[in-house]
Amino acid sequence: MHALLEVKDVTKSYFENGKEFKVLDLVRFDLAERDFVCVVGPSGCGKSTLLRIIVGLDKPTSGAVLFEGEPIRADNPQVAMVFQSFALFPWLTVQQNVEIGLEAKGTPPEERHRIARKFIDAVGLTGFEDAFPRELSGGMKQRVGIARALAIEPLLLCMDEPFSSLDPLTAQNLRDEILQLWANPDLPPKAVLMVTHAIEEAVYLADRVIVLSSRPGRMIAELQIDLPRPRNRKEPEFYGWVDEIYSLIV
């Protein structure tokens, strides 16, 4: 039996003027169904690079990423991605943006509309189907990004600092919504992998936190956060975790 996702000794180097420039060094971890994993690390340590490799947008210099035992492919519909910059198509409406993955899969139009509506409702954007991205606030845009990712009903949802360009209140609301979606067995995704540099955010969301060192990114620790949910940021145990991760990174 395979884990859902296996990251096997991923190393990534860039070459500039013939000089090797290592960004990731032997990163390895597994991710099972029902996991919520956060990767934290200082800025520039290669978190985004790692995520791009995991979803198949980039190739590792050595090592491999397996999804359900097979090498990952970028267009695998079981894996969906949410971006820090939202990455919505500015010329498509909310509805069309959400349908994009389904269209690529070849889902017939009626079904596409129905599924898209369902997820637009699920992220609370009912009534904005025909709006263009530029007419939406940052929080609403990221909701579209999430709905778009969920619409292809992925097993694994990957997110790269999805809330870091939002105001704190909006970000907190969206975090809770992601947790709800993840906990809901009727709705995708089954597992979440999220990259962030906000340690509190990682402790609030994740079952497991993977800590990377500064460049080149090596795994310093893999911590099981066993706090009960819903978590409370004011509790001493919560702060205990946050402090521990801080001390690991600094």
Add this chain to the structure above:
Amino acid sequence: MRGLRRWLRYVAGVLILAGLVVAIAFPQAALNAIQLPLFAVFSTTRMVVAYLLSLVFAIAYGHTAATNKRAAVVLLPVLDVLQSIPILGFFPAALVFFVATFHGHPIGIELAVVFLIFTSMSWNMAFGVYESLTTIPQDLEAAAASFGLRGWLRFRHLAFPAAIPKLVYNSILSWTNGWFFLVASEIFTAGGTEFKRPGLGAFIAVAGRNGDAASIAIGIGVLAAVVLTLDIFLWRPLSAYSERFRMETVTGREIPRVPSPYERFRWLPRLPRLRQWTLARLQPVAARSHRMSLQFERAYSGHPKVIKEVRRIDLALFLIVFVLVVSTGLIGLAQMFLRPLPLSAALLPTAAFLSFSRLLLAYGIALAWTIPVAAFIGESERASRYLTPAFELFGSLPATALLPVIVGFALLVTASFGDAAQLAAVLIALFSMQWYLLFNLIAGVRSIPDDLKEAARSFGLRGRAYWRRLLLPAIAPSLLTGSITAWGAGWNALIVSEYTQYANRPFEVPGLGSLLNHAVFDPVPDSEMLLLTILTMIVVVLAMNKLLWRPLFRRASQRFRLEV
């Protein structure tokens, strides 16, 4: 909107009145002018055909260069060179080719004209497509890939929309460019034979040759009306529509658009439907090919080797064709240089120097007036509102059409015939060059953030200090962009500026342009000189680009960039 309609009514009124006056005062000219609407239709049709060809070509070329790394190795340098060399120099050669192929049949000449306009339009547009596709934000590219957008779907939802703003912007430039070449190419004499196709350009040129002032005025008036109409009803709405496809930047302010009285039109909302309709028509075809390529991939996905082989064969075919084309060209060149050079080749260096000096003079004059005017227009909302449309209209009139007016003017103000020819040559170059400078400079002045201007004022920067510390550095990049385009246009203008006919007398000044004219249009064409002259021109232009403009541009864009 109401203001606009009133404005249009005034223009129409003035035009009709002018038409009546002309018709009464010059009955003969009016009689000639009766065919003009038909000529306008002919000329516009040529433009449209060439434009559509350019559009298809530009999208295919730009898309391939941006997405296929191996093809890009060849496509990009070709684009770079062809973009900066004076195409008009090739016209005679193309003409001889088309006329010979069709045995002098009018179709051949029509094709030659369309081909010339096509070459003047397409590179700039192809470059726009390439540039937009390579500047798609990385995340958007990643989103498209991770949601499985490939082939036609990727083109339809990502590449094509992303290219629209630049494509429209460059189309407008190309269109203006096209008029220049259309007018220059509708009538010409080669090897003692005159070739002429009915059209506005030919009409104006004939009127100029006969020194018929009334017909010249009518011809230019009709041309201006056509240019203006297309601008109002096609290009303005299109460019307003293309705003929708601009990438949003997370931070950064909007660069203020040139305000125009004709911003929105009521039929504009129909455009998206038109686009949907076209795409929907294309959809089944594309879907079928998409399905077929998917099937192909699925069928052979068990055999990745086969796919690799297919790719290799593709590449090999491409390389073979490329090598063949390049080697025949090189062999031809070598053959030419192995034979002794023609005697007249000794004229080339002097001719190049003379042409260059003339362009330099025109460039100096253009700089002297466009910088202050651009500063004034860019800083004052009101000046901009009224002056910009006027300048835009004037600027979109091709210098080739103004040729008779310019030569007539030169004859008026100078004492001798030779002086008139010299003055006319410089003026034609000036009219070809100055607008590129002006419009780029206006955009440059506008892109200075208001904060920076206010900061400068609040620290007491005034007069010369204000110019030296803020204005000139801030417009340096746009000054360079404008200069590069202006010189490009100037080299192109040589062939018409150094040799023209007015009132049945040839106006000629020594230079590369007149050498080129003689090589082709003399009763005995001299293809060796033709080739040598074109080569000289290309060498000078490329040397200037590589040794002067590029390094300057790089330095300016590093030092003077306005960070957002």
